[in-house]
Amino acid sequence: MQKPKGTYDVYGDLGKQIQYIEKVIGAMMEKYHYEYVRTPIFESKELFHRGVGDSSDIVTKETYDFQDRAGREMTLRPEGTAGVVRSFIENKLYGRATLPVKTWYYGPMFRYERPQAGRYREFYQFGVEVFGSNDPLIDAEIISIPVNIYRFLGLKGIKVKINSLGDEESRTAYKKALKEYFKPYVNELCEDCKVRFEKNPLRMLDCKVDHEKEIMKNAPTILSYLNKESEEHFKHLQDYLKAMEIPFEVDETIVRGLDYYTHTVFEVEADIKEFGSQKVLCGGGRYNQLVETLGGPSTCGVGFAMGMERLLSALEKENITFKEESLDCYLFALSENEKEYVAYLSNLLRMNGFSVTMDYNQKSFKANFKQVERLNPKFVLIIGEEEVKDKKITIKNNHTKKEEKIKEEHLIEYLDEEIEM
Numbered sequence: 506m507q508k509p510k511g512t513y514d515v516y517g518d519l520g521k522q523i524q525y526i527e528k529v530i531g532a533m534m535e536k537y538h539y540e541y542v543r544t545p546i547f548e549s550k551e552l553f554h555r556g557v558g559d560s561s562d563i564v565t566k567e568t569y570d571f572q573d574r575a576g577r578e579m580t581l582r583p584e585g586t587a588g589v590v591r592s593f594i595e596n597k598l599y600g601r602a603t604l605p606v607k608t609w610y611y612g613p614m615f616r617y618e619r620p621q622a623g624r625y626r627e628f629y630q631f632g633v634e635v636f637g638s639n640d641p642l643i644d645a646e647i648i649s650i651p652v653n654i655y656r657f658l659g660l661k662g663i664k665v666k667i668n669s670l671g672d673e674e675s676r677t678a679y680k681k682a683l684k685e686y687f688k689p690y691v692n693e694l695c696e697d698c699k700v701r702f703e704k705n706p707l708r709m710l711d712c713k714v715d716h717e718k719e720i721m722k723n724a725p726t727i728l729s730y731l732n733k734e735s736e737e738h739f740k741h742l743q744d745y746l747k748a749m750e751i752p753f754e755v756d757e758t759i760v761r762g763l764d765y766y767t768h769t770v771f772e773v774e775a776d777i778k779e780f781g782s783q784k785v786l787c788g789g790g791r792y793n794q795l796v797e798t799l800g801g802p803s804t805c806g807v808g809f810a811m812g813m814e815r816l817l818s819a820l821e822k823e824n825i826t827f828k829e830e831s832l833d834c835y836l837f838a839l840s841e842n843e844k845e846y847v848a849y850l851s852n853l854l855r856m857n858g859f860s861v862t863m864d865y866n867q868k869s870f871k872a873n874f875k876q877v878e879r880l881n882p883k884f885v886l887i888i889g890e891e892e893v894k895d896k897k898i899t900i901k902n903n904h905t906k907k908e909e910k911i912k913e914e915h916l917i918e919y920l921d922e923e924i925e926m
């Protein structure tokens with residue numbers, strides 16, 4: 506049996522690397538005072554069609570759709586925003602007294618893409634969604650999150666690229682200009698772009714096929730179509746980023762693959778030569794109409810999603826690994842007779858905050874010390890007949906090689922002191 510195409514298994518060092526990053530993300534979200542949210546992995550198909558947009562590649566070509574046993578049309582989530590917005594509306598979080606509502610999520614997403622480096626069919630995203638504020642200070646704050654996570658993990662060469670798609674009025678003016686510009690060239694474009702020309706000409710700028718064509722390169726750019734309010738929004742965002750000492754560049758080619766963005770859009774790239782298109786580690790933007798589109802009251806929103814897999818390969822390219830948390834105690838019994846006491850002690854130690862593993866197979870003394878060499882615990886606790894009788898445990902400090910007999914009632918205190926030394 507083999508895993509499905511475009512998926513991967515996690516074990517060994519990869520598992521440690523992932524768990525460390527997950528901890529960093531959780532800790533960072535506490536510092537930013539964001540709340541954790543979790544939504545179902547499958548939702549109604551309609552949610553993604555309305556939420557992500559009918560003209561995006563994600564929805565037109567890449568969803569895993571299925572009918573459940575009652576014939577309902579379902580979709581495995583291809584991204585996190587639509588579900589979080591649905592939950593925000595359904596649970597009436599817009600009614601909270603403490604707006605904005607700042608949320609974060611983490612979990613698997615599914616897209617039927619052609620698997621290649623940095624592109625999987627099941628992949629993990631960490632993302633944030635903030636509801637109820639149009640203040641560009643929030644846009645700057647959420648851009649600072651991936652930047653600070655990458656910095657904390659030690660990734661160098663991070664590039665932040667920002668752009669603005671303006672508000673509805675600005676985008677309507679821009680779309681009109683794009684249509685006029687592309688009209689004479691429609692027949693030279695790919696089949697998808699012909700559809701995009703009708704449905705949403707902004708999408709054409711994101712085309713992977715026509716990307717290199719001169720007509721694309723010379724197309725009008727959005728920033729000259731921003732109205733005054735949109736211009737102000739974008740200017741303030743840049744001022745806040747400067748104040749937060751986050752270097753960035755304005756890149757008018759960034760329009761992002763989803764239909765719902767307004768004002769700010771951004772991407773964070775790893776500056777790694779051989780990374781190609783997978784250099785985009787993270788992307789996001791503002792979506793001031795999405796809550797309303799999905800049936801909620803008019804509420805501003807802004808968010809981003811970062812891919813775990815690309816972050817892992819960027820760390821690998823830069824040889825950044827995170828050390829495994831070390832093991833505190835390894836326990837073994839000299840015979841079957843003392844195993845119950847070992848079971849008791851392991852529980853006592855774990856409940857007092859020590860990490861513990863033990864001999865489960867009644868290995869020989871020699872084989873147990875071989876295992877100690879591999880696992881490198883701080884302490885080895887050896888339990889024989891006498892230890893059980895006297896409730897005195899033989900403890901070997903595996904690093905200093907000091908060996909002592911300690912009464913059970915002093916065990917925790919002793920280990921705490923030894924660890925501090």
Ligand code: AMP
Nearest residue numbers: 623624625628785786787788810812815
């Ligand atoms: P998107 O949701 O398309 O804006 O993507 C946001 C981030 O998710 C990207 O920058 C990638 O890091 C990651 N990502 C998107 N699609 C995939 C995929 N098929 N495989 C792995 N990572 C992905």
